[in-house]
Amino acid sequence: MEALEMFTSDRNADVYTEELKLNLGPQHPSTHGVLRVELAMDGEIITDSWCDIGYLHRCAEKIGENVTYLQFTPYTDRMDYLASMNNNLAWSLTVEKLLDVEAPERAQWIRALVAELNRIASHLIAFGTYGIDLGANTPFFYAFRERESIMQLLEKISGARMLYNFIRPGGVANDIDDAWMDEVSAFCDDFEKRWVEYNTLLTDNFVFIQRTANIGILTKELALSNGCTGPVLRASGVKWDLRRDVPYLEPYDECEFDIPVGEGTHGTLGDCWDRYWVRMREMIESVRIIRQCIEKIPPGAHMEKSMVKMYKTPLKPPPGEAYVRCENPRGELGFYVVSEGGNSPIRCRTRAPSFCNLSVLDKLLPGTMLGDAVATIGSLDIVLGEVDR
Amino acid sequence: MLDFMFVFFAAIALAGGLVMAFHQSIVHSAFALVAVLFGVAGLYWTLGADLLGATQILLYVGGVTILLLFAVMLSTRDAGRLAIGRYILMAPVLGLLGAGLLRVYQGVIAISEGRELTLLEPEPTSDAIGQLFVDPHGFLLPFEVLSVLLLVVLVGAVTVARQQQEGTPDA
C-alpha cells in the first residue's frame, strides 16, 4: 500500500491519467482458480502488481501430520489436481525412502508410464487454457478431447478420472495388462498426429506469436533466484530436469528422451512463447518415454511384498527424515517428512512448484499491458490447489 | 409530420442543453452535450440539410464528444463545477445574449411577415455540396486550406503526444 501512495504522490507531470487499481481475481476467468492479483494501472499499462494467494488453503500439510502415511496419499492428489499421478509418485517415493524400501522394477516402469501420461494430460490443460486466456477458445476443446482419452485410460487402471490415488508407497495399486498397453500405444499414435494439429491451430498462428513473443520475459537469473523449476525454468534456457539429472525412477535412466529448453525462437529467451513451446515439446517427449516404457516393461510384481503386509497395520517408519523431489509437469515437487516412529509424520512439508513459479509474477508484470498480464499468468501455468495447498 | 419531428428534435436539443448547463456532475453534462448535438443534427435533417445532419452525427456525436468524454471521465473527478454564485455573476451576460437572440428572432419575423411561406420538398444536398467543394469558384480554396490546417493539427498532435511519451517505451 505504501508503494502505491508513493507512486501516486510522485506524479508532478502537468497532464496525467489517474491511476486505477484493478482487482484481477479471486473470481476472474483467467487467473486459473482463485488467484488474486492487485494491479495498479496507468491506462492499459500495469505500473505495479501485488500477488495475493491463500484463497484455496486447505491445510494440507497440517492434515498430513494428523493422518497416517497411507491416508495422506489421496490428499496429495488434491494439491496439483491436474497431475495427481505425479503427486502420488513424489509422496510414495518419500515414504519409501523413510521406510528404506524400493518399489519392484515393474512398479517403477508402471509409475513412469502413468506419470508421463498424466504429464501429457496436465500440459494439455495448460495448452488449452492458454488459448482461452488469449481469446482463442477452440484449442481448449481439442486439448480436452485428447485429455479425455488419457483420463479414460487412467480410469481403467485406477478407477478414478482425476484423483487417482494409484501410485502408493511400495508400488502401484493395480497391475496393468497388455490390452491396456495396446490402447496406450494406440493413443500415442493418435496423439502425435493431433499434436501437429495443435501447432497449426495455435503455435504458429501469427496473432498468437504477436501476443506471446517478447512478453513476460523471465531471465535466467530471475528464474534461478526465485526457485523456478520445470518448464518455466527450462524456457529461460536452463537445462535442468530431475528426470535426467537426478533420475528417481529406473525408466528415466534407461529411456531416451530430450529435454526441451527455450530458444527464443520468436523473440527473447524466456518469453511466454518459449514457456508455451517447451510444454508443447515436452508432451512429445513424454510420448517417447511412454512408448519405450511399453516396450521395455519387465514382468514381475507391481507391489513390494513386504509392503503388502504393512498395509494391514498402520505404517510406522523408523524415526528419521526424508526429502524427495520429483519432476512434476509444473516443476520440482518435493515432500519433506519427519517421522518419530508414530502412525503419522510429525512434520510434513511440501515444496510446491507452482508456488515458486508464481513468485516471479510480481516482477514480470509491471510495465506490461493488461492483456499481457493474462498471457503471463497463463504461461506460468499455476495450479492454485498446489500454490495454497 | 415534419412539424412533429422539428418539435421532437428541438425538445431533445433544449432539454439536453438545460441538463448540460445545470447538472451537478460534469460527466452528465458531457452526456447531455451528446443529446444536444444529436438534437441539432435532427434539426438539420428536418430542415433539409441531410448531409450536414449525418456529418454532425458522425463527427460530433460519434467522434468529438467521445474524446471529450474521455477527457472528462479519465482525468478528473466531479470537481471544478461552477458554484451557484458564479451563475449569478454570469446572469447579466446571459441576459444580454438572450436579448440579442430575441432581437434576431424579431427581425426574422419582420422579414417573413406578409410573405407566403411554401414548404419545399427537401432535396439531397450531397451532390451540390460536393460540386461546391471542387469548384474553383466555389469553396475549393477554403476546403484545401482547411485540409492543410487539419493535417498540421494532426501532425502537431502526434508530435505533442510523442514528446510526452518520451522515456516510456513505445508500447
Add this chain to the structure above:
Amino acid sequence: MEALIGLFGELFGLEGTLALSAAYAVCIGSILGFVTVYSMFAIWMERKVAAHIQVRMGPMVTGGWHGWAQSVADAVKLLFKEDIIPTRANAFMFWIAPAVVFCGVFAGLIVVPFAVGVQVVDLHLGVFFIIAIASIEVIGVIIAGWASNSKYSLFGAVREAAQVVSYEIPTATALLVPILVVGSFRLNDFNTWQAEHHWLIFHSPWLAMAALIFFISSLAGCKRAPFDLPEAESELVSGFHTEYSGMRFSFFFLEEYTSMFVAALLTATLWFGGFNLPFVDSSAWHPALAMPIGIVVLLAKTFFFIFVQMWLRWTLPRLRVDQVMSMGYKYLVPWAFVALIATAVWDYYGWGWLPL
C-alpha cells in the same frame, strides 16, 4: 413504403400524416421483429458453428431438431431474469445505455434494400447514414461502462470507444471506394449498377482490397474477435456489460448481432451484387418473383459473411489493445487511402475490370 401508405389508404381510409405514421409503425415493427428473429437464429448459428469448429455438437436437445429452440428458450429466460441495477451505479444512465446502443444499429437498417421495393426509406445518403447513425452506439457503450460503476466496465467502455472511433476511419474510407465507382450513396444504386455492369469486387484489385479492409475494420466495429477487446472475456470478464443482466444484457447481444448483420449486409450489397444473382439478369422479372428471390439471395450472401465472421472468431486469438490500434492506423488506414486514390486513377483512365 409508398405501397404501404397506399394500402393503408385503401383498407382503412387513412390519409396524410396518419397513413404515414401507420406505415412507419408497421415498417419499424417488422424490422424489429426481423432483428429479434434474426438474432435468435444468429445466436443459434453461432453456437452451432462454434461447436462444430470445436469438435462438439452444440445445443442438441431444446426444440428437438438440433436444438433449434435454444435461443428462444434463452430469450424467455432473459426476459424473466431479475434486472439488477448495481447499488452504486447511476440508475438512469444504466437504464438508458442499452437502448442507446441498440437504437444506433437498429436505425441503420431502415435504409437497407432487401429486394426491389423492400425498403423502408430509399434514403439518398444510404451508406453514409448507416455509418453515421451506427456511431451513436459508442456513446451508449461509454454510458454503460461509466454508469455501471465497475472498473472492468469502464475499461471495456474506454477500449470500445478508442477502437470504434479509430476503426471508423478505415471503414468509412473503404466504403468510399465503391461509392466513388458508382457515384452515389444510395444503396439501391449499388444494386442497379451491379446488375448492369458487374459485381464491384471484380471491378479492380483496389475494390477487392477495399472490400477486405472494410470487412476487417467492420469486425473491429462489431467488436468481434480478433478485435473483441471491449468484452475480452479473459481480461475484462465481460467488458462494458459486466454488470448487466436479464433483458438489458440481451440488448447488448441484439446490438452485437445486428451490427454483424449490417456489416455483412453492407459487404454483400456494396461488393457482392446485393440482391442480384450472379450470371442472371433479373431486372426484367415480375416484382412478385424478383422480390422473394432478391430477399433470399441477399440473405444468403449476408449469412455467408456472418459465417465468415463467426469462423474467424472461433479460430483466432485476440489481439492486444495496442496491436489493434497499430493495425488500424498503420495498415488499414493507409491502405484504404491507397485503394481510394488508386481507384480514382483506375476509373479516370477507364481501365476495364479484371478478365476472369
